[in-house]
Amino acid sequence: MTSITITPNQVNVSSSAAIFSVDLGITDDITGFDWGYVSFVSPSGKQDVSGSIIPTPISGTARNGVFRATVTIPQAAEAGLWSISALVLQDAAGNSATLFPAVLTARGFQITATVISLQSDVTPPALTSITITPNQVNVSSSAAIFSVDLGITDDITGFDWGMSVS
Numbered sequence: 555m556t557s558i559t560i561t562p563n564q565v566n567v568s569s570s571a572a573i574f575s576v577d578l579g580i581t582d583d584i585t586g587f588d589w590g591y592v593s594f595v596s597p598s599g600k601q602d603v604s605g606s607i608i609p610t611p612i613s614g615t616a617r618n619g620v621f622r623a624t625v626t627i628p629q630a631a632e633a634g635l636w637s638i639s640a641l642v643l644q645d646a647a648g649n650s651a652t653l654f655p656a657v658l659t660a661r662g663f664q665i666t667a668t669v670i671s672l673q674s675d676v677t678p679p680a681l682t683s684i685t686i687t688p689n690q691v692n693v694s695s696s697a698a699i700f701s702v703d704l705g706i707t708d709d710i711t712g713f714d715w716g717m718s719v720s
């Protein structure tokens with residue numbers, strides 16, 4: 555890593571999502587930079603977003619170039635100072651480095667940018683009901699399906715995505 559530039563230094567997500575571009579000066583001795591991503595965390599630590607670093611440099615070469623990642627901050631995201639929480643860089647030979655904030659700030663890189671949001675949604679959806687149907691299936695001769703209907707409320711942005719964890 556030779557440089558980090560986040561533009562713009564402030565976005566407004568009051569009425570729509572917004573994008574930070576993160577331009578990274580990256581060098582690699584032999585095979586060149588190949589793959590990576592940058593993650594941001596919100597002021598409270600409750601929200602995080604990541605963006606892939608495009609492996610084609612916007613200037614220079616794979617072994618010494620500037621590479622761009624775009625990170626989308628959702629509408630109604632938490633307001634305040636968001637910060638890079640991790641940077642992962644991998645070369646074409648499969649060597650990877652993960653850089654954390656303490657190292658990045660010690661090297662003098664600017665790793666924060668401001669999010670303006672008139673109404674921040676910082677509480678997750680809540681579950682109000684679960685209905686599983688049918689209440690019995692027979693898998694003796696074939697697979698079978700349970701439908702799981704969930705009652706869900708969310709204060710501001712609404713339910714977006716979920717999964718079961720087993």
Ligand SMILES: [Ca+2]
Nearest residue numbers: 675677709710
């Ligand atoms: Ca919410």
